[in-house]
Amino acid sequence: MWAEYGMDGADALRIVLSAAGLYLLVLVLIRTLGQRTMANLSSFDFAAVVAIGAVVGRAILGYSPTLAAGALALVTLLVLQALTGQLRKFPMGRATVNNKAYLLMAGRDMLQRNLRRTHVSENEIIEKLRLSGVRSRDEVACVILEGTGQISVLRAGVAIERDLLENVRGSELIPDHLLAEPRA
Numbered sequence: 001m002w003a004e005y006g007m008d009g010a011d012a013l014r015i016v017l018s019a020a021g022l023y024l025l026v027l028v029l030i031r032t033l034g035q036r037t038m039a040n041l042s043s044f045d046f047a048a049v050v051a052i053g054a055v056v057g058r059a060i061l062g063y064s065p066t067l068a069a070g071a072l073a074l075v076t077l078l079v080l081q082a083l084t085g086q087l088r089k090f091p092m093g094r095a096t097v098n099n100k101a102y103l104l105m106a107g108r109d110m111l112q113r114n115l116r117r118t119h120v121s122e123n124e125i126i127e128k129l130r131l132s133g134v135r136s137r138d139e140v141a142c143v144i145l146e147g148t149g150q151i152s153v154l155r156a157g158v159a160i161e162r163d164l165l166e167n168v169r170g171s172e173l174i175p176d177h178l179l180a181e182p183r184a
Helices: 009-033 043-061 067-087 091-097 112-118 122-131
Strands: 101-106 140-145 151-155
Touching: 009 043, 009 067, 043 067, 067 091, 101 112, 122 140, 122 151
Parallel strands: none
Antiparallel strands: 101 140, 140 151
């Protein structure tokens, strides 16, 4: 029956296994290279993502793709994405799948160790400060690389509630005068 639709059972199994393996490989690479890999893509980054997609697609579908093979690959990837979403409901799954937030700047100081760890450059931070309307580093309470790869700028002037910094690696480096007193 599968042969009538452009593939046999062995091809179907190969497609499902290839899609699952490459999906996991892409997730591991993104986790390894840092969450900035997929956020705010430049034109060069976009070209790389398109090329990666083409390579992954060709690897999954093989030399002569058919409509059935493409549909099976697409369904497999969507099922894997749905399963990944379900994993996020559990603490262990969330820790495995989601990236952690990192403090990149505390007050005026850029945190070089976290910048290196997250593959974010000082120039990217400065650009984000300008985009946020910051005119002086004295206006900055902290800069955080969120788990999504986006960069948040929190301004000085209003004390930061400590619970907003939960699960932000390095948040203990924020000067106390920028933090709100704990509520009783």
